[in-house]
Structures are given as C-alpha cells and as structure tokens.
Amino acid sequence: MHGKLARWLRLLGYDSVYAKSDDDHILLEAESSGRVIVTSDVELHRLAVKRGVRSVLVPLEGIESQLAAIAEEVSREFGLDVEEFFEPEATRCSLCNGELVEEGDGRHYVCTSCGQRYWEGSHWSRIERTLESAKRLALKRSRRAQRAGTSETG
Numbered sequence: 001m002h003g004k005l006a007r008w009l010r011l012l013g014y015d016s017v018y019a020k021s022d023d024d025h026i027l028l029e030a031e032s033s034g035r036v037i038v039t040s041d042v043e044l045h046r047l048a049v050k051r052g053v054r055s056v057l058v059p060l061e062g063i064e065s066q067l068a069a070i071a072e073e074v075s076r077e078f079g080l081d082v083e084e085f086f087e088p089e090a091t092r093c094s095l096c097n098g099e100l101v102e103e104g105d106g107r108h109y110v111c112t113s114c115g116q117r118y119w120e121g122s123h124w125s126r127i128e129r130t131l132e133s134a135k136r137l138a139l140k141r142s143r144r145a146q147r148a149g150t151s152e153t154g
C-alpha cells in the first residue's frame, strides 16, 4: 500500500521492504526479521499489536504526516529525539534498498546492489523541503503527546 513511503524511508537510511503479500506473511516476516510494520490497515495493525509485533499506523495519504507518525513512534520507542529520525548517517537506494557508497567527488553515489547512480542535484532541495515540514509536524505531535502524558501523571 505504501511503496512511495518505503522509498522515502530508504532515502532516510532505513532498511525498508515493501510488502505485497497477505497479512499472515507480513506478520511472520516482521516477527522473524524484527522489522517494524508500517501500515494504514487498522486490522493488520491490531493483529500486529496483539502478536507483540511493533507496528505504526500511518495516514493513508500525505508523505509528511506519514513520516511524522513514524518519527514520533520510533523516537518514543527508542528514546531518541524526533530530529534524529530525520538525520540519516547514510541513505539507501530508493529502488532496491541496497547500500549506497560515495563515488568520486562525494556528490555522486552508486548502489552496491543494483548499480543505480545518484547525485545531489536540484531534486535534493525539494526532498529536503519535504523532510523539513515532516520534521516540524513530528515535533508538534510529540510535544502534544508529552503534554498529554504530563497531565495524565500530574
């Protein structure tokens, strides 16, 4: 359901596979690989939580709000700052999830798995704009969650 989101997560350096199989296979795969399920399917999300598989429910549309939802969940789960989610150490190939290595002048990258070449061209500033607004959204969400948490305990 979220092929586009999978490509964005790879861009951020997250090892992401796009699952086309049925719920049972997705759950088994997540259990054996330790992957986090990202879905808009409420039923699949419920099944996952019931089986103790980590799962993030994301909105059906809007890459910024989808990334924000994942950032909030992941940062809470692993005790990170929301910002850290958006600051990858290395990006992955958006086509095949392979690892990228620098080539030549440091502005070019090549995928070690499929050979696809990337360069930091003009499209990069568009990507950064999207990531910036996703980050702002995630910060807003996590502050709201923290306030809610404080009022519950206090």
Ligand SMILES: [Zn+2]
Pocket: 093, 094, 095, 096, 097, 098, 111, 112, 113, 114, 115, 116
């Ligand atoms: Zn590749």
